[in-house]
Amino acid sequence: MSEPHDLILAARHVTKKYPASNGRILVANNDVSLNFYRGRTLGVVGESGCGKSTFMRMVVSLEAPTEGEILYRGQDITKLRGEALRQHRQKIQMVFQDPSAAFSPKMKIMDIVCEPLLNFKRIKKGEKEETARRLLEMVELPGDFARRYPHNMSGGQRQRVGIARALALEPEIIVCDEATSALDVSVQKTVVELLVRLQREKNISYGFICHDMALVQSLSHQVAVMYLGNIMEILPGGQVSHGCLHPYTQAMVGAVFDLHMDFSHPIRSIDSEAPSPLDAPAGCPFQSRCDRCMEICKQERPPLREIAPEHQVACHLYQ
Amino acid sequence: MLNIRDIAITYGGNSIPTVEGVSLEMNQGEIVSIVGESGSGKTTVIRAVLGCLPGGGRVIRGQIQFEGTDLGSLSRDAWRSLRGSSISMIFQDSGAMINPIRKIGPQYVEYIRTHQRISKKGAWDKGVEMLERMRLPNGDNIMRSYPFQLSGGMRQRVGIAMAMTFQPKLLLADEPTSALDVTTQAQIVRQMMELREQYNTSIIVVTHNLGVAAYMADKILVMKQGRVVDAGSREKILNNPSSDYTRKLLDSVPVMGGDRFV
Numbered sequence: 001m002s003e004p005h006d007l008i009l010a011a012r013h014v015t016k017k018y019p020a021s022n023g024r025i026l027v028a029n030n031d032v033s034l035n036f037y038r039g040r041t042l043g044v045v046g047e048s049g050c051g052k053s054t055f056m057r058m059v060v061s062l063e064a065p066t067e068g069e070i071l072y073r074g075q076d077i078t079k080l081r082g083e084a085l086r087q088h089r090q091k092i093q094m095v096f097q098d099p100s101a102a103f104s105p106k107m108k109i110m111d112i113v114c115e116p117l118l119n120f121k122r123i124k125k126g127e128k129e130e131t132a133r134r135l136l137e138m139v140e141l142p143g144d145f146a147r148r149y150p151h152n153m154s155g156g157q158r159q160r161v162g163i164a165r166a167l168a169l170e171p172e173i174i175v176c177d178e179a180t181s182a183l184d185v186s187v188q189k190t191v192v193e194l195l196v197r198l199q200r201e202k203n204i205s206y207g208f209i210c211h212d213m214a215l216v217q218s219l220s221h222q223v224a225v226m227y228l229g230n231i232m233e234i235l236p237g238g239q240v241s242h243g244c245l246h247p248y249t250q251a252m253v254g255a256v257f258d259l260h261m262d263f264s265h266p267i268r269s270i271d272s273e274a275p276s277p278l279d280a281p282a283g284c285p286f287q288s289r290c291d292r293c294m295e296i297c298k299q300e301r302p303p304l305r306e307i308a309p310e311h312q313v314a315c316h317l318y319q
Numbered sequence: 320m321l322n323i324r325d326i327a328i329t330y331g332g333n334s335i336p337t338v339e340g341v342s343l344e345m346n347q348g349e350i351v352s353i354v355g356e357s358g359s360g361k362t363t364v365i366r367a368v369l370g371c372l373p374g375g376g377r378v379i380r381g382q383i384q385f386e387g388t389d390l391g392s393l394s395r396d397a398w399r400s401l402r403g404s405s406i407s408m409i410f411q412d413s414g415a416m417i418n419p420i421r422k423i424g425p426q427y428v429e430y431i432r433t434h435q436r437i438s439k440k441g442a443w444d445k446g447v448e449m450l451e452r453m454r455l456p457n458g459d460n461i462m463r464s465y466p467f468q469l470s471g472g473m474r475q476r477v478g479i480a481m482a483m484t485f486q487p488k489l490l491l492a493d494e495p496t497s498a499l500d501v502t503t504q505a506q507i508v509r510q511m512m513e514l515r516e517q518y519n520t521s522i523i524v525v526t527h528n529l530g531v532a533a534y535m536a537d538k539i540l541v542m543k544q545g546r547v548v549d550a551g552s553r554e555k556i557l558n559n560p561s562s563d564y565t566r567k568l569l570d571s572v573p574v575m576g577g578d579r580f581v
Contacts, residue, residue: 041581047500048471155357184356184527189571196580211500214573219580241576255505257530258575259557266512267534269505271454273472 008172008205009036009059009092014068016054016229026278028054029065030229033304036173039203043220043237045213045252047274051229052209056175059207060094061085090120093166097178099158103150109136110146113165120169135164139194156187163194167202175207180215192219213256217241222310225249228277228285231304234312245313248286284316292317320521321345321368321489326381328360328367330374337376338363338545345538347488348519350512352532354568355542361525364542365491368523369408370398385489404434404485411494413478414466423477424462434485445484453480453510472503476510483514490514492524496531508535529572533557541565 016029028051036042036059044052057063058070061077069076072091080088093116096102103112110132117123123131133143139160150158159179166174176195180188196219198204210216216223217240225233225248233246244250254268270289281287284297296316304314323343327336338360345351353361366372368383370390383390385406393401410416417426424443431442443462450458453476466474475495482490492511496504508531514520526532532539539556541549541564549556549565560566 047502185529185571186356186567189573192580199581212573213501214575214577217575218573218578221581237581238579252501253575255501256575257505257508257528257534259530259533259569259572260574260577261530261534263534263553267505267509269502269509271506273470273503 006038006040007035008038008073010071011035011055011059012069012071014055014058014065014070016051016058016063017066020278024278027229027280028277029058031068032226032229032231033068034224034231034234036205036207037221038172038205039199040221041199041206041208041219041237043208043210043216043223044226045210045216045223046226048211049274049277050226051277052226053177054229055226056094056177056207056209059173060092060175061089087120090116090169091171092173092175093169093171094175094177095159095162095166095179098182099155099162100150102162103158105150107149108146109148109150109153109161112150113146113161113168116165116168122169131168135168136161138167138198139164154187156183156191159183159191160194163191163198167198170202171204173205173207175209177209178211179208181210181212188215195219213240213252214258225252228274228280230285230301230314231312232286232314234304234310236310239311243311245307245311245318246286246315247290247292247317251289284314320347320386322382322384323364323368324382324384326364326367326383327379328363328372328376329379330372330376332375336379336545338367339380341381341540341542341547343540343550345489345521345523347521348515349537350515350522350524350535351538351540352536353523353525353540353542354527354529354532356527356568358544359542360545361542362493363545365408365493365523365525368489369402369406369491371402400434403430403487405487406489406491407482407485407487408491408493409475409478409482409495412471412474412498413481414469414471414474416478417466417474419466422463422465427462427481430481431484446480449480449484450477453477453483455480471499472506475499475503475507479507479510479514483518483520486518486520488521490520490522492522494526495524497526497528504531511535529569541568 011034014029014032018026020026046052058065064078070078110129113132113135114128129146132146136143136145141160180191217237220237223237223240224231227248233249251270272289283299284302287293287297302314302316304312306312307318325342328338329336341364355361367378427446428442447458450461455461455476496507536553539553540547543564548562549560
């Protein structure tokens with residue numbers, strides 16, 4: 001189990017609101033509190049529009065929360081400005097979904113992976129090729145790729161370059177926003193194995209956003225389930241398939257097509273679609289699609305409650 | 320019903336075929352999944368069945384027979400009456416197939432009136448009826464919407480409704496659920512399975528999601544670099560694959576509650 005001193009980053013009651021048309025307000029994140037621990041992976045799942053990317057963008061300081069604080073080793077990073085913020089960015093890096101859009105097509109691979117190092121004057125220009133080779137070998141690419149351009153590589157190779165760039169500054173946290181979703185399954189597996197190996201060697205903490213439940217639970221120490229900007233359940237990755245309690249998590253797990261499932265049973269799923277976050281209902285956000293909805297769910301929003309070690313649920317069924 | 324015999328397809332005068340040696344026999348009411356990684360030629364195969372290979376693609380060898388007719392010998396007019404009525408297709412994002420600056424209704428009416436002599440009012444009503452059958456509540460409202468006003472799942476249902484308008488014998492689905500959330504994906508898959516129960520439609524579904532492919536299919540075709548590396552019943556492919564590639568592919572799929580990386 002994680003010791004308190006392993007806590008690197010803690011989001012505390014983070015809320016993000018965006019103004020929308022007609023004076024309405026879109027609540028993308030509502031009172032989200034999540035922790036990043038050393039050497040551990042936090043997976044975030046949810047349907048599109050649930051606010052998982054918004055949350056991670058706040059973690060990497062690409063967006064500022066409307067309310068709440070994000071504490072990095074005790075210091076609120078949402079208050080950082082100017083040079084202090086720039087220096088802080090070295091600690092938290094990001095790998096993007098589409099590796100072909102994440103790089104300038106006119107830059108060579110060695111310029112791409114060394115750019116962060118040059119920005120922070122960690123290396124001199126003369127050391128570029130040598131450093132790039134070292135980084136590429138770390139992500140299991142041939143060092144000669146340093147002289148290539150991004151378009152001369154396959155999608156899986158490009159994603160490895162993305163990981164090499166994120167690793168260059170030796171960050172403590174790497175956020176992967178659907179980093180393996182654009183890849184074929186066999187390539188996806190090798191990239192995931194690489195990420196896991198790097199985590200063991202360097203004790204990196206990952207924030208992993210993904211819509212593939214099966215993948216997230218297989219590589220996360222902790223999984224947070226989000227719905228309309230709210231955290232519905234937080235549980236250990238190994239418990240997702242059999243130990244999840246929230247009706248929403250259960251619906252998501254039930255909708256996964258698995259090679260070992262019983263094909264004679266019709267697939268279960270929720271019939272409706274998620275409402276727009278603009279008109280999220282009062283009370284439990286999931287009430288409109290929940291088949292176990294009670295009277296209290298329409299009036300009161302259930303708070304997150306710890307029901308077992310490392311397992312929290314926001315649902316009136318378990319209050 | 321459909322018989323693909325050892326076809327080879329090239330693009331733009333290329334001497335090496337992109338797809339080679341693909342054969343498939345299908346009966347009415349059967350569902351076949353074609354799986355493989357990107358660039359393996361799975362989409363090329365079903366596009367050849369619909370006779371709409373892009374970029375100068377041509378079938379250079381072999382034959383595709385649909386209900387006894389050789390599709391290669393059809394005239395343009397014969398194709399036009401076949402496509403969209405006896406054989407139709409669903410794309411990955413049906414929203415991209417609909418003109419974004421026109422409302423859905425007029426486009427749907429236009430499509431129906433291309434294939435059937437019917438009044439505009441009659442075509443509109445038929446469209447509304449099909450949308451409601453595909454569980455889109457308030458079809459009239461949908462007909463009056465622009466594609467961007469609908470969610471991804473709703474757009475996909477519009478695509479299925481349009482493809483099913485003339486109750487085709489064969490439905491081709493190219494990655495029909497890849498752009499959708501898991502919950503919506505399950506709904507769409509269930510709906511496609513119901514099409515077979517209701518209309519006895521044969522379906523070829525192209526997907527890279529092996530779970531979806533296995534759930535839907537009676538038969539599975541595994542493709543790699545333009546060749547079929549494995550073909551057979553679902554049980555055979557999942558439990559007893561004949562090629563190492565299939566085994567590797569199955570092994571790469573993350574499993575709920577299965578092996579963990581950490």
